[in-house]
Structure formats: C-alpha cells, structure tokens
Amino acid sequence: MANSVLRSLRWRATISMALFLIAIAIAIRSVNYEVTREILVRDIDTQLWTRLDAFKTRHQFAPETLLGPDLALPELALPDVRTASDLKPSIAMRLLIPSAVSGRPFPWFAGAWREDGSLLAALRLPDDVAQGEPWREPLETIRTTPDGNARLAICRGSDGTVLLVGTPLAPLAQAMREVLWFYMWTVALAIPPMALAMWWILSRMMLPLSRISRTAARIAAGDFAARIDLAEADSELVGMATTLNLMLDRLEKIRTSQAQFNADVAHEILNPIHGILLQADLAQQRPRTTDELGRTIEHCRALALRIQKLSEALLALSKAESAADGPLEWLDLEPIVEEAATQVEELAQAREVTIEVDSQSILVVGNADLLHQVFVNLLANAIEYSPVGGRVEIVMARAAGRVVVRVTDHGEGIPADRAEQVFERFFREDPSRVTATGGHGLGLAICRSIMRGHGGDVIWHPTPGGGATFEVHFSVDNVAADRAPLNGL
Secondary structure, three states: OHHHHHOOHHHHHHHHHHHHHHHHHHHHHHHHHHHHHHHHHHHHHHHHHHHHHHHHHHHHHOHHHHOOOOOOOOOOOOOOHHHHOOOOOOHHHHHHOHHHHOOOOOOOEEEEEOOOOOEEEEEOOOHHHHOOOOOOOOOOEEEEOOOOOEEEEEEEOHHHOEEEEEEEOHHHHHHHHHHHHHHHHHHHHHHHHHHHHHHHHHHHHOHHHHHHHHHHHHHHOOOOOOOOOHHHOOHHHHHHHHHHHHHHHHHHHHHHHHHHHHHHHHHHHHHHHHHHHHHHHHHHHOOOOHHHHHHHHHHHHHHHHHHHHHHHHHHHHHHHHOHHHOOOEEEEHHHHHHHHHHHOHHHHHHOOOEEEEEOOOOEEEEOHHHHHHHHHHHHHHHHHOOOOOOEEEEEEEEEOOEEEEEEEOOOOOOOHHHOHHHHOOOOOOOOOOOOOOOOOOOHHHHHHHHHHHOOOEEEEEEOOOOOEEEEEEEOHHHEOOOOOOHHHO
8 A cells, every 4th residue: 555655646746745844834933933922022011011010110119018918909010911901812712822811910029128128128039039139130131930930021220229120931831832732733724725735636637638648548458549639638748748749740750651561571572482482383384394394493593582682682771770779980981982893893784884983081980791791782782773774873072071982873763742752662663673782662762861870861862954863961970081091980
C-alpha cells in the first residue's frame, strides 16, 4: 500500500502540498502566537503603570492612608478595562482566549517600603515578592521577577520610599495555552478538507493526462489513427500534446513505410524465386537437351544473382541506417572517390560512357567503406541512365565551409515532381530497367541514409541541358580546415 501511494503522482503531490501548507500555517501561527503574547504583556504593563501612578499619587497626597499592615483602601485606580468597557468580546475572541473574556477582575497586588527596607504597607503582596527585596535598583521600570511568576512596576515615592504594583503571570500563561490549543485544533481540523480540496484540484488538473492516457490505450489497442484532441488540451499542455501528435504521425509514417518496405522486399524476392521455380517445373515436364538445360541453369543463376544483389543491398541499407552509432574517423576523401570511379570503370566501358574525375585531397569525418559505397552507387546510377557514348563527371569542391561532391550525368534526367521519390526504397524511374547495379531501387535510398548518418545529405539537381546531378554534402563540423595535413589524423 505504501509503495503504491509513493508511486502515485497524485498522492505525492497531495502529501507534498499538504505538508507545505501545514508548514506555512505553523510558521504563521508561531509569529501570531508571539505577537499575541506581546500584545497581552503590553496590556498588562499599561494597567500596571496606571495603577502604579494612582498608588504614587495617593502616597504623595494622602500618605496616612498607607499606614498599617494592609493598604486602607482596597482599590487604587479605576476598575479593569475589560469590566468597564461596553465592547463585548467577539465569538473569535471567545474561542481564541476564553480566560481573557471571563469577566474576572485584573489580579494585582501592591507594596510600599521605607528607605531602610522595612515594609510600610501591602495589598495582597505575595511572600516571595515581599522577601525578595524588590526595592533594589533598577527603579522606574516594569520587569518580570527572576522566577517568571509575576510582572512588577516599581518607582520611587516621596521621602525615599519605594512603591510597587504587580500582577501574577499565571493568567497570562493560561491565556497563551488557550491560544496554542486553539491554533493546534484549528490546524488539525483544517487538514482533512484541505487535503480533499487539493486531491480534487489535482484530479481536475490531471484530466488532460487521463485523456492522453486513453488515447495511448486506443493506439496500443490498434487504433493507429487516434490523436490527442488539441481543442480540449490546456494551454500548458498544448506544446506537449502537439509534440506527441507529431511523434505519433511520424511513428505511423514509419509503421506504414515499414509495412510497405516489407511488402516490397517480399515482392522483390518472390519474383526471382517464382522465376527459378517456374524454370525448374518446366525442366521437369519433359526431357531437355543439354543446351536447353544450360539455358535454364543460366536463367536460374541470373535470378539467383538478383536475389543476392537484393540481399546485399538490404544489408547495406541496414548498415547505413546504423552508421550514426558506429565509429567515424578523419580520412582523406580523394582516394575514396578515385577508387569508386575505378570500381565502376568496367560498367562504364560496357556502355561506352566516359568518367571524368576532378578530385582533391580533403579531410572529412566518416566511415571509408560506407562513403565508398555512396560514390559507387551514385556513379553506377549515373552510368546506367547515361546515353551510350555519354559522359559522367564527379567533382569535389568546397562551398561555405562545406564539402560538396557532385556526380553529374547527361541522360534523360528526372522530372522535378518526382525528385524526392528517387530516394525512396524500391523506387525506379523506369521499372523496365533491372540491372545488377541498380535494378533493385535501393541505391539512392542507401546513399541518403549513409550521408544522413554522417551528418550530411544527398541532394538532386537537374543538369543544365538534360540529365541529373546528385550532390553529396558534408557538414561543416565534419570537414577539416583547408590544407589540413593528412598526417594529423
């Protein structure tokens, strides 16, 4: 149970907010407690000083009334303010300090001493005060006794006498206990409704999260078109909801693309397999001559090579998509480009296409094998779509801190509205062309995946006069400064 509570965001927030509010309430009540005590003490001091003033006046103008073991007149000042005032205590005051509104008179005592310290007169004077030599300095002050049981107001009278008026502090202590008890039970009483209110507020605040959770459940159940309703989302959650919807759109696109890719892979593999099975069935239907069997075997071998090439392309695509996680190092781009041109030279000669290479030593960050595959694929693609006797150019250049390698052909070109489609998997501008170099329709997709894994890209541009130009871009961060030494790798 405790673990489930701690794992609940709503419970943790409610408990945290409740503890925070309780701490604030305790701090406020502590300050209020001290202020209330100070107000009550000041009220006591005011009444003591007033009674001391009356006591001093009587001693000055009627000293004979002070003779005797007790003061002749029991009262030396006006009645207690609380009993004389017509202002009735409020309900809040009655709840806060019941003893302060009980109607009992202000408890006080008085005493007078001669210069030799002998007691001249006393009124309800406690023994501990009478024996404690209160006439000692300082005079003309209001102070608390050392034991904290009484508050005393002392002044000097005529003929060197000392006059004292005091009050016991037990009623003050009782009043402060009542204040403390009031604070404690009101805070305790407020905790349950406060916690329930916070629980309800948090529940209302979490309704959008509940809607998001229900949307996620619908998606998990197979409703891949479900999205978070932005019209009902709070302004604070619109950004998150928008981001989640974009993520879901992207995941849906990836899911659809993956499903289409799987279907395309199955189709591309099944076609040559069906062809092989068809040739095998035809060969078994009747006896075949040696030449016929040779042609059948050759046909099956060609179909098997298509499967091999497709499998190699799929492996290359998988490797390209994980290139960002693999090790990259500084390398010279010039030998990679020249080696790629050499590798496709035989294909170019077969189509009587000339390859013109304009390379230079430039250091980039990358994977040599993957970059080699990029240029082989682009050159093979350019040769494939070049006219017989045509020309393919590969040029390396710097532009605004970047490195750009352009592979240009002068063939039929690509319609502008289909430029981005050529980078899709299994796309063929001319489906009738199926060759060992690019007939599977994965070459350009592999090139773009590799370059994006290197922080760059492959971009298509039309060649002036006809044809296609593919630019391989390397980002500024992955290119060394001009004329960087190769031995600094």
